[in-house]
Amino acid sequence: MKAGKHTRPDGATRRFRVLVALRLFETASQQKLAGLLSRFGAQNEWDIKLLRTQDELTVPSLDEAEAEGLDGVIVSIAHNAPVFRRLAALRCPLLVLGLDPAELRKRRTNLVVIHENPADIARKALRHFAEAGRFSSFAFVNSRWRIGWSILREQAFAQASRKAVRVLPPTGCAGDRPKIAAFLEKLERPAAVLAANDERAADVLAAAAELKLRIPDDLSVLGIDNDPFVCASTKPALSSIEPDFFAEGREAARFLDRMMRARSPMSTRHIEIDVKRVIPRESTLRHLSAQALISRAEEFIHAHATRGITPRDVATHLHVSRQLLDLRFREAGKDTVGGLIVRRKLAEVRRLLAQTAAPISQITERCGFANENAAKNLFKRTTGMSMRDWRAAHSP
Numbered sequence: 001m002k003a004g005k006h007t008r009p010d011g012a013t014r015r016f017r018v019l020v021a022l023r024l025f026e027t028a029s030q031q032k033l034a035g036l037l038s039r040f041g042a043q044n045e046w047d048i049k050l051l052r053t054q055d056e057l058t059v060p061s062l063d064e065a066e067a068e069g070l071d072g073v074i075v076s077i078a079h080n081a082p083v084f085r086r087l088a089a090l091r092c093p094l095l096v097l098g099l100d101p102a103e104l105r106k107r108r109t110n111l112v113v114i115h116e117n118p119a120d121i122a123r124k125a126l127r128h129f130a131e132a133g134r135f136s137s138f139a140f141v142n143s144r145w146r147i148g149w150s151i152l153r154e155q156a157f158a159q160a161s162r163k164a165v166r167v168l169p170p171t172g173c174a175g176d177r178p179k180i181a182a183f184l185e186k187l188e189r190p191a192a193v194l195a196a197n198d199e200r201a202a203d204v205l206a207a208a209a210e211l212k213l214r215i216p217d218d219l220s221v222l223g224i225d226n227d228p229f230v231c232a233s234t235k236p237a238l239s240s241i242e243p244d245f246f247a248e249g250r251e252a253a254r255f256l257d258r259m260m261r262a263r264s265p266m267s268t269r270h271i272e273i274d275v276k277r278v279i280p281r282e283s284t285l286r287h288l289s290a291q292a293l294i295s296r297a298e299e300f301i302h303a304h305a306t307r308g309i310t311p312r313d314v315a316t317h318l319h320v321s322r323q324l325l326d327l328r329f330r331e332a333g334k335d336t337v338g339g340l341i342v343r344r345k346l347a348e349v350r351r352l353l354a355q356t357a358a359p360i361s362q363i364t365e366r367c368g369f370a371n372e373n374a375a376k377n378l379f380k381r382t383t384g385m386s387m388r389d390w391r392a393a394h395s396p
Contacts, residue, residue: 015047016071016260021057022050027228028245029076032097035249036074039257046257054078059086066090072256079147093259093266095252100148100270109265112255115149116224116243117272118156124241125222126160128278129192131292132220132285136188139166141180141204143196146170150196153224157194180207189218192284198223198230198240205234205283220284224275236282237321243275279319290328293318297325297337305344306368311337345369346382353387354394360387 020036022029033050040046049065051057054077062083073090076097077083084103087094093110100113129135140157143150150170158165168183180203184193195201201223205215213219215236223231226242251271259266285293300317301309314337315322329337345367352363361372369375379387 015045016257017069018046018048018072018074018256018260019062019065019070020048020050021073021075021077022052023054023077024052028225028243031245032076032249032252035246035251036253037249038246039250039253054080057083059083062086062090066092072260074252074256093256095256095259097248097252098149108268110259111268112252112259112271113269114248114252114255114271114273116248117274118149118152119160120272120274121153121224121241122156122160124275124278125157125194128222128239128280128284129220132192132216132280133190135163135190135192135220137166137191138163139168139183139187139191139193141168141183141193141195141200142170143200144171144174144176146172147196153194153196177203177207177210180204181211184208184211184213184219187219189213190216190220191218192220192222194222194224196224198225198227198238201238201240201283202230202234205236205238209235216282216284222278222284226279231279231281234283239279239281239284241275241278244273248273281319282321282324285320285324285328290332293320293325293328294332294334297329298340301337301340301344305341306348306366308368308370309341311341314341342378346379349375349379349387350383350390350394353391354396363387 020033022033024030024033051061057075057077059082063086070090070092072093072095073087074095074097075087079099079101081101081103084101088104088107094107095112095114096104097114100115104111104113129138138161140154142154147170154167158167166183166187168180171179184204184207193204195204201221204221208215208219208221215221221238223238223240224243226240231238231240251273255269255271280293296318297314300314311325312322315325318325325337329335334340335343348367349363352358352366360376364372364375367375376387379390383390385393
């Protein structure tokens with residue numbers, strides 16, 4: 001990854017040599033890299049050495065990179081004490097995504113730490129739970145190990161909630177499902193549970209299944225990260241908060257570039273990035289806010305029906321299964337999703353017939369009908385009039 005030359009603060013003319021270490025098997029890291037690269041465009045003045053796995057970033061690899069000449073480092077990896085001690089000792093600017101390890105605490109300059117805003121996570125989680133129904137208790141399940149970002153999310157959720165939040169602290173062991181089950185059993189139901197991340201939320205769902213708790217009626221479970229593989233593999237599918245990983249990567253590039261160009265060291269900074277949204281799935285969508293789900297479906301259909309969408313497209317947009325969407329419409333005594341799409345298309349046909357002089361063939365096509373004759377027949381069955389007669393009766 002190479003591009004043009006640059007005059008550095010020390011007067012040398014060459015590209016900045018930057019080491020970027022990400023776990024690229026993760027969707028989150030892929031999005032961070034995309035955001036990082038979006039910063040440059042055609043003016044990329046970095047010569048990037050990309051490490052794609054955790055195992056590639058070692059103390060010897062950092063020694064080697066620094067010996068060859070290193071202007072900056074961006075890392076987004078799991079905690080590794082020896083590696084972070086070595087990172088803290090680097091003379092060049094350092095940018096860390098996601099973690100704030102103790103090994104870096106004594107570094108006072110040329111360090112920027114970027115992570116999701118825990119207060120924004122808490123706000124969006126509580127708003128989603130409020131839309132999903134009424135709960136007798138709220139809970140937070142920490143990561144297995146004591147990690148800074150998990151504790152910050154716990155504290156923000158507890159502070160933002162109007163009700164007391166029960167907390168499962170880090171258990172410190174891998175096989176901790178019995179501890180999760182014991183914690184869940186004591187919650188007053190229905191309970192709303194926010195987990196530290198999607199993997200932890202999957203653990204909660206597995207423990208709830210062993211207890212035969214009904215999801216989401218007894219327990220609504222919300223994860224964080226919107227990992228597509230984890231969310232799709234749980235039963236039921238996991239609702240999750242989607243961070244803005246792209247923005248995190250873009251900001252990482254911006255701040256590292258500033259530090260490398262600065263003529264004097266910059267003070268350590270912590271940057272919080274707001275998350276994007278909650279992606280609702282079956283683990284939180286109860287009798288719902290059936291109304292919230294239906295309202296979102298109706299809004300999407302109103303805006304897109306004439307583009308030829310199907311009920312499956314509506315379900316995909318809402319991040320729920322087609323079966324759940326149909327069920328919510330039946331429970332509310334509403335028209336079917338497909339019927340609502342057709343009604344919206346016909347309403348647009350009526351509007352165009354009355355307000356424009358466009359040919360009927362053009363109107364049916366613009367309204368998403370693939371077959372003009374079928375559209376005409378459907379119109380006559382529903383209105384009792386042909387399109388031509390409707391236009392004559394309703395035109396100004």
